[in-house]
Amino acid sequence: MPEVFEQDYTLEQLQKVTKALNSGQFVQVRRMLAETAPCDTALLLESSPHKVRSMLWQLVDPDIQGDVLEELSEDVRLGIIAQMEPELIAAATEDMDDDDLGDVLRSLPDTVYQDVIGAMDSQDRERATQALSYKEHSAGALMSTDTVTIRPDVTLEVVFRYLRLKGELPDGTDELYVVDKDNCFLGTLPVNTLLTKSPDSMVRDLMDEDKETIPISMDESEVAQLFERHNWISAPVVDDNAHLLGRVTIDDVVDVIREDAEHSLLSMAGLEDEEDTFAPVLKSSQRRSIWLGINLLTALMAAFVASFFEGTLDILPILAVLNGIVPSMGGVAGSQTLTLVIRGIALGHINQTNQRFLMGKELAIGALNGVLWSVLIAGVIAVWQWDFTLGAVIAFAMFMNLVAAGIAGASIPIMLKRMNIDPALAGSVVLTTVTDIVGIFAFLGTATWLLV
Amino acid sequence: MPEVFEQDYTLEQLQKVTKALNSGQFVQVRRMLAETAPCDTALLLESSPHKVRSMLWQLVDPDIQGDVLEELSEDVRLGIIAQMEPELIAAATEDMDDDDLGDVLRSLPDTVYQDVIGAMDSQDRERATQALSYKEHSAGALMSTDTVTIRPDVTLEVVFRYLRLKGELPDGTDELYVVDKDNCFLGTLPVNTLLTKSPDSMVRDLMDEDKETIPISMDESEVAQLFERHNWISAPVVDDNAHLLGRVTIDDVVDVIREDAEHSLLSMAGLEDEEDTFAPVLKSSQRRSIWLGINLLTALMAAFVASFFEGTLDILPILAVLNGIVPSMGGVAGSQTLTLVIRGIALGHINQTNQRFLMGKELAIGALNGVLWSVLIAGVIAVWQWDFTLGAVIAFAMFMNLVAAGIAGASIPIMLKRMNIDPALAGSVVLTTVTDIVGIFAFLGTATWLLV
Missing domain, CATH: 1.10.357.20 (SLC41 divalent cation transporters, integral membrane domain)
Known part of the structure; x- marks a missing residue:
């Protein structure tokens, strides 16, 4: 049979895994999955009939289940979560981004939700409540609260020292947010500016005060249009009083763009958004x-x-x-x-x-x-x-x-x-x-x- | 009439501009357009009937015509270019990204193409020939050649000095590319690493050698799937011998994702990709x-x-x-x-x-x-x-x-x-x-x- 589909890497993977699964070599499948990146495991799950999918899921290392869940499309994710124990759901959501955490929790039936919340430690529970407080499909539900903020009246040298102390930056950090002592948003300091200007310069003199902010209640499709039009990589989210609440990043926006574009295609045929091709x-x-x-x-x-x-x-x-x-x-x-x-x-x-x-x-x-x-x-x-x-x-x-x-x-x-x-x-x-x-x-x- | 559409900012703009245009206040329209960001001018043009569109285009400052052209969808862009003088096209493409430059040149009829190339200076002409040498819809046609490369055997401090000398980085630079003296790709140095690690460290010890590279001939849809799956912001493009040729950035990939998703919708109704709603x-x-x-x-x-x-x-x-x-x-x-x-x-x-x-x-x-x-x-x-x-x-x-x-x-x-x-x-x-x-x-x- 000629190769007509593009995903050859994954196709090969899928065939190997399916073969191993069919012959009952669960240990080997578990090992193969452990060597696969979460995003590829997600693609593997999405390309599998629902029965194979449940079997595969049992063999995914619980430590990376959260990462895989984040990469799955909504319909497939819900199907998997519906079969998980509340404790495992709570464990899997631990390292999840706020926006995905909110999505997962919103999709749970009330009783399961209570059990999952019950199985969380107090810090995660607080994060969960926070994530759930924003309206679905709003900028709030799309954002992450993991931001790097700095003050305007320091030099770049001080910023460098602060970042080295921090040791790590959130993924996709292309700008730092400048806020005052009340956490009001003042502007951004693009990383490119930080890297190219003299360390003695003041943040105040270099920051970009014209960056548009995203109101917390803005609809996600509107957020996506702004990103697309302005070629943003990330953007700050603020409340009505310009307090910085978090940031939206392009990787989540890309999902919105894809969903919005697919929405018309699927709806016009009377299909649900994110419809799972391999649903029962x-x-x-x-x-x-x-x-x-x-x-x-x-x-x-x-x-x-x-x-x-x-x-x-x-x-x-x-x-x-x-x-x-x-x-x-x-x-x-x-x-x-x-x-x-x-x-x-x-x-x-x-x-x-x-x-x-x-x-x-x-x-x-x-x-x-x-x-x-x-x-x-x-x-x-x-x-x-x-x-x-x-x-x-x-x-x-x-x-x-x-x-x-x-x-x-x-x-x-x-x-x-x-x-x-x-x-x-x-x-x-x-x-x-x-x-x-x-x-x-x-x-x-x-x-x-x-x-x- | 109730407000039912979301683009209120632009709607207001559009109404003002249309009103001014209809009453022949061209000077005022020109002034209004000068105050509008290129991406908003692009939206304005795309939302206008074709006659209004040509009139508007005459009033866009030639200095920013290139920026506006970059933001337009293909069908609309071609319509506008078809009415421009070769000299103006050459001038507008001067500051364009390589990928957009290639798109524009590919769309020109042969005779116009010769005139446009003739109107360019030798440096631009070389860039144009380069941009055209890659197959349409390939990674090559999508990439920009504007990359920041460093050597593995230097310290971060040296990198900082180099970047400050450079003075500016290409948009969306989230990682620097590490190459050897033959320009072979060795790995990436994420900007986040650069910002958080000790300046005395060596690039070699911190660089990420596992970053997948994109072959120059890979189809753009496949590139988009990789970006979507791995949540990349940019990725290096290499030839068959691992020489670094350029980089693809997420803003161009977003366009591919949108086009691919729309392709099914439009094709199923027998419509062209990027079909212009307001075409004649x-x-x-x-x-x-x-x-x-x-x-x-x-x-x-x-x-x-x-x-x-x-x-x-x-x-x-x-x-x-x-x-x-x-x-x-x-x-x-x-x-x-x-x-x-x-x-x-x-x-x-x-x-x-x-x-x-x-x-x-x-x-x-x-x-x-x-x-x-x-x-x-x-x-x-x-x-x-x-x-x-x-x-x-x-x-x-x-x-x-x-x-x-x-x-x-x-x-x-x-x-x-x-x-x-x-x-x-x-x-x-x-x-x-x-x-x-x-x-x-x-x-x-x-x-x-x-x-x-």
């Missing part, structure tokens, strides 16, 4: 059946609309043969507009100033494509069925539906967003309903009027 | 019509299949009314599987070891959902039409099509990937063709057999 069958089919149920309703609605025209269909069965074409084209054209507008909203490109322009543009595209495809389909049908009136009927319906698709595709997500409904989740159902019903009405209605 | 109507409709054309072909194919059963439809027009339901459900179920598998392939989670499991899982979900929805639809149809055989027919067709959708949704992207065809682009068309044809055959075929 029952769990997966439950989640997906909701979407199928909604779709059945819209399909029945379309059938109900078509049933008004049963008499026409009885007289002209060819209409039944062609009835799928117009709704299908409307659905595709509408999805294109919908996808583009949903992405535009997510990127912050669409707003009150330009939405009217956008609507006009999509209507124009719909009309243009409408003319093109209605002429073409009229020709095909006229030749295939040797019926020019039928060709004209389907051409008219096609044009109407493509225009409707353009308007619906642009306006539905904007309206849903205004009603605080996620356009990625609800948009395509509403759109398909519109393009199906307009398509059937336009085609069968015009046919009834002109051909019967 | 003609350009947009051309791009989209290809997809509509392909869809028309599949819709005609489905109609052709249905035409075999025209006799049956003539006898039982109710079949025409219900004919859309089964293909529609198959399409939705198949899309769910398809979306999940496409994402799994992109994340590197799916490989030879687990694809059989995945296929079995999706088949099981299809069967499970098939039983559920066929019982339900049988009930609905039996009650609505008071016809139990018809209910049984549609139930059977539904079951068959949901199972087919599960198998097709899982196997189509894997097969396409093996044939080196992008599953995100071609997957949904192939899938819809399968679910439409199986759905029509199963429903009308069974009906013809049992009811006529």
Whole structure:
């Protein structure tokens, strides 16, 4: 079998581990896992069917379970935690970043949560309570409290001595935060400045006072947009009175960016965010059946609309043969507009100033494509069925539906967003309903009027 | 109108600028743009209809045009560059990072490219030739050659003196690269180590020799996966003989991550990567019509299949009314599987070891959902039409099509990937063709057999 997938290193690992696991060589698997970096173990777990995954997890050294949990996507992480003893969860969360700790604790059922908290020492418990006090998906839930702060009225030489005393800096420290005695944020001292300027300089004279701070309650997607736009590596988080509370780092922001970008893709197919490709069958089919149920309703609605025209269909069965074409084209054209507008909203490109322009543009595209495809389909049908009136009927319906698709595709997500409904989740159902019903009405209605 | 979009800062900006532009106050717009950060100007341009965009661009200070171009998404950037004089392009690229410079030059038509190169000074021309020598979408095209290198046999104190002499470090420098006299990569010295260890220590004793290097020809998506998995901020790029060539930084990787994640979303709707929401109507409709054309072909194919059963439809027009339901459900179920598998392939989670499991899982979900929805639809149809055989027919067709959708949704992207065809682009068309044809055959075929 040719190698078609990119993760060859991990693929090889996975095959070795799976083979060892299948032949019951647990000791060997445990040894192999001990030699694997936590991030690779995480990838291995995510790529494994859920049964293999639980077996593998039992063989991961408890000392690094916390590191592996941090690297897992949410859905997979929850599945694993659900099978762990409270004491082990408490132990695994010990070295976790605040943001991951908060995520893990938030996902626990109440009774398990109590047990986990009970198994923690008082210092961890305090950290846990702190991590839980911020709203999910806010900057607070994303930040780490591990920051390096300095005073403005010292020289760089003093800063150097302080850092050497500290002995270690948090990962991704690209700037130190300058605060006053009340811990109010004054500015940043980039590490690059520290490294290149004279040790006798004062922090006050070199610090960057223009660095934007992130309010603790800012939504994580907005934080991600700021990072992306400004190419930040880290940024300070402050409360309403400019007190420094912590810092957000790019590695956590990258996860938000990936999740946000995937959110549209998955939601538009009615799938959950962070959906686990290898979840158990029952769990997966439950989640997906909701979407199928909604779709059945819209399909029945379309059938109900078509049933008004049963008499026409009885007289002209060819209409039944062609009835799928117009709704299908409307659905595709509408999805294109919908996808583009949903992405535009997510990127912050669409707003009150330009939405009217956008609507006009999509209507124009719909009309243009409408003319093109209605002429073409009229020709095909006229030749295939040797019926020019039928060709004209389907051409008219096609044009109407493509225009409707353009308007619906642009306006539905904007309206849903205004009603605080996620356009990625609800948009395509509403759109398909519109393009199906307009398509059937336009085609069968015009046919009834002109051909019967 | 209520505020429903998040980018209020920019929204306000945009409204002010648009207002000033509309009333012809160009001097004022120029002044406003001069006060705006390049990244915000970029957002402003991306959120503007193309005509407003060209007008705005004329008013951006030529000195910062390069910075703004760097921040723009590809599609928008190309549109703007197409309208610029070669001399201005050459001037704008002067301060650009190597990777952006390469992107811009690659996108130019041959004649313009010659003019731009001709307008550059010899140093820039050399840099340009270098940037163009790497394959598009490779680590080479993503990297910057601006690195800080040190020797292993010096003390940290010497490094400090060297950095202070240099005066400035490249953005996002989180580690210095240790090389031998032939510029072979030996390891990294993290800035955090430099800051916290004794100045008398030797680089050799503190450097990290385990840092993975990135081969110059590695695909950018693979680079992004490494960064994401290892939480890197930067990473060294080397040639086949371990010579250090440059470094990739997280800010460019974030763009790759966003593009890769969006790629699936946009391709599945037949849209180009980085598609510009505010592109001119003609350009947009051309791009989209290809997809509509392909869809028309599949819709005609489905109609052709249905035409075999025209006799049956003539006898039982109710079949025409219900004919859309089964293909529609198959399409939705198949899309769910398809979306999940496409994402799994992109994340590197799916490989030879687990694809059989995945296929079995999706088949099981299809069967499970098939039983559920066929019982339900049988009930609905039996009650609505008071016809139990018809209910049984549609139930059977539904079951068959949901199972087919599960198998097709899982196997189509894997097969396409093996044939080196992008599953995100071609997957949904192939899938819809399968679910439409199986759905029509199963429903009308069974009906013809049992009811006529």
